[in-house]
Amino acid sequence: MGPARRGRADAVPGAGDTRARYRRILRFAAWHLAVIWWFELLLPRLGLGRVAERSRARRMRRFAQRFHVLAAELGGLMIKVGQFMSSRLDVLPPEITAELEGLQDEVPPVPFPAIRALAEAELGAPLEALFASVEETPVAAASLGQAHRAQLLPGDAADTGLQSVVLKVQRPGISAIVDADLAALRKVGGWLSHVRLVSERADMPALVKEFAQTSLEEIDYLNEAAYLERFAVDFADDGRVEVPGIVWERTTRRVLTLEDVTAIKITDVDALRAAGIDPVKVAPVFAAVMFDQLFTNGFFHADPHPGNMFITPVPGPDAEHPWQLTFIDFGMMGAVPPQTRSGLRKLLIAAAARDGKGLVAAIAEVGVLVPSADTAGLERAMTGLFARFGGMGFAELREVDQREFRDFGVEFGETVRSLPFQLPENFLLVIRAMSLTSGVCSSLDPRFNLWDSVEPYAARLLREERGNIARDAAAQALDAAGTALRLPKRLDGLLTRIDDGSLAVSNPRLERQLARLTRVAQGVASAVVFGALLIAGSVVRAGDTVLGSVLMVASAVPLLYLLWPGRRR
Structure with missing residues (x-):
């Protein structure tokens, strides 16, 4: 970027x-x-x-x-x-x-003249030539950018199929501020x-x-637009989810023009009820959509706070879904690598099954525990946790006697604290997304129990995992069958080569060991020859100076061979 x-x-x-x-x-x-x-x-x-x-x-x-x-x-x-x-x-x-x-x-909004100047510098023309109208009062003012409602010109509206849009403009000077903050x-x-x-x-x-x-990706609006398109592809066939369209002709790195999809704020319970939407029914759908992003797609909205989520009523009695979840602000997105996603799926399945040992194994696979950690104590702690509090929602946990939590902390607190936990890279956004999901669901339904959404989703994942295992087993069986069919012919060829003496056998490890032994033997021989010539030369030199000197000089030859680096290779 x-x-x-x-x-x-x-x-x-x-x-x-x-x-x-x-x-x-x-x-x-x-x-x-x-x-x-x-x-x-x-x-x-x-x-x-x-x-x-x-x-x-x-x-x-x-x-x-x-x-x-x-x-x-x-x-x-x-x-x-x-x-x-x-x-x-x-x-x-x-x-x-x-x-x-x-x-x-x-943060206070940036005065509109500064926003206008930046947008016109980016788009290369006055706003009046690009939009039918732009509202000077921002619809949202954030720390990194500011959004204003606008109307497209008739020609652009006909080309894009959009009319009402939101013009999102980066805060002037934010690049230098982000650089200073990161430093x-x-x-x-x-x-x-x-x-x-x-x-x-x-x-x-x-x-x-x-x-x-x-953070740097979040202030690059071309990057945000690309993320939005990828997210839209993931949910193209899902009637539960809606995203805004992009006006690419009015989009640069610091200006983003999107379809205006403003609707009912997801946590506005009174407005939802007034529209005939039960907030209690919204919570599990929202949780399931976030689970799909994290555990199936591997690409997720990492900032699903209430300001970035709308509930859009779908008119018509024949609508498959009477309302849709509408996501906006795709500047902060996360990707879950396959290895981490596999561990997260196992973690969810183990949590739903109240399997303490499986949960710890999944935590280790995700990378939260260092490989050398002794997990026996943590397995006992997780088993005890499930036995006492498993299946309880946040509302139920608030009603639990605080002494129970204290007793659990006394029993297992030292075990958990002593374990070498670590926060793996690329995991910050996963934690953020799950924390915000839980908070939004609890706002929709104070008695929302995350387990009610986790358990059916984990059951579906388990069925998929079993299907994958069955497919892997079938593939391995086909490979084994193919090998068995080819085996008689290959054995016949092997016996023929043994009979005619053309079989060559190679054992790289044995060959390396023999080469090492050969080098050691050569080194010992060189050392013996060096010592013999040196001693002989010193003895003979007393009676014959010339011969003694020749022998002592000749001792340098085996010494140089012994010390020559190339001999070791």
């Missing part, structure tokens, strides 16, 4: 001093890393661990509040970092995730890689590299 073209609209007031921005991010990170080092590492070593424990919740909450302020003021990638942190319920304490949960693109994050990632508690569980430089790649 090449760098975005920079037009005259980049030099816009308000883009900010990137050096000051870089220093501010580093100061924030350095201060809070020092606080963590003091309270979490030094005080426990001094026997003051209880002091750190008593203030931990308050410190975490204060850190989250300060980061929220920092992200809202700076915008750019800092908001993306905060949104990611809010989804890491598995790693970060609730004091942090709860505070950052509401962090959205809380700061790389520096902080380097610091964290020297903290053993962090480095044992995640390759921070690799994670920052992955985040950087995703």
Whole structure:
């Protein structure tokens, strides 16, 4: 992916001093890393661990509040970092995730003249010559871009079949801001890689590299348009899913023109009910569509938050689906490699079957556990987890007596903490997508139970896996049958070659060992000849100087052969 073209609209007031921005991010990170080092590492070593424990919740909450302020003021990638942190319920304490949960693109809109200047520089003509109209008030203002509704000219509308569109324009100066933010994050990632508690569980430089790649792709609108088309192909025959069309003639790296598909926001429960759509029925369909992306297609929308999802009613009593899930904003997409996808499918099947051992094996295959991990304790913990809490939805888990969770933590907490977990590369977006999916489904149905969607989907995957195994077994049986049919003829040929003495036998390993033994024997012989000539020359030299000198000089020949590097090859 090449760098975005920079037009005259980049030099816009308000883009900010990137050096000051870089220093501010580093100061924030350095201060809070020092606080963590003091309270979490030094005080426990001094026997003051209880002091750190008593203030931990308050410190975490204060850190989250300060980061929220920092992200809202700076915008750019800092908001993306905060949104990611809010989804890491598995790693970060609730004091942090709860505070950052509401962090959205809380940035003021860019004045329209600056947006106009950038769009016209990119498209190469005044907006009046390209669109019938463009609304100056943005329909959405985010940290990386801004969207305005527009109407296509009659000729373009006839060619594309579209009329109402959304003109998405990159924020002026965002390229420099992203560069500064990524430089700061790389520096902080380097610091964290020297903290053993962090480095044992995640390759921070690799994670920052992955985040950087995703961020740079997100500000390349040609890349987003290509992703949208690929996603549309995956769901071309699926009546549950709809995506906007692209107006390629009005699209560049920093300007994207899409069909206006604005409809009912997926979490607007009142509007859904008013349209005759039951939110409780939307949740499992949304979960199933996300499962298809992650476990079957291997290409998924990594930012399915409520602002990027609409429910579009489908008119007509004969419609196969009375409503559709409409996805927008394809800047953040993820790809699951086949090996990881296989592990994720096994993980889902094991979770649905409450199979603790199978779950741990799948976790290891995905790469969350390092290969050397002793998994026996984790298998017992997962089995115990399923026995106590398996099948419960989030609403049911909230009703469980907190003492049960505490008892489980006492019993298995040390086992889980001692295991060498790691966060594999290309896994950040998977976690983000699943976290957002769970949150959206719970907003649609407070008593939504993810297991109700996981179990039928896992059953389908299991049937597919069995079908694949059967096909593999059939293919192997055909290969074996073919080999068996060819075997008599090949044996006859082999016996003929043995009889006439034309059979050549090759054993590379044996040949290498013989060659090694030969070199060792030659080396020993050379050493013996060298020593003999040297000693003989020194003895003879006392009576015959010339002969003794000749023998001593001649001893150099076996010595050079012994030391010659080419002899080892």
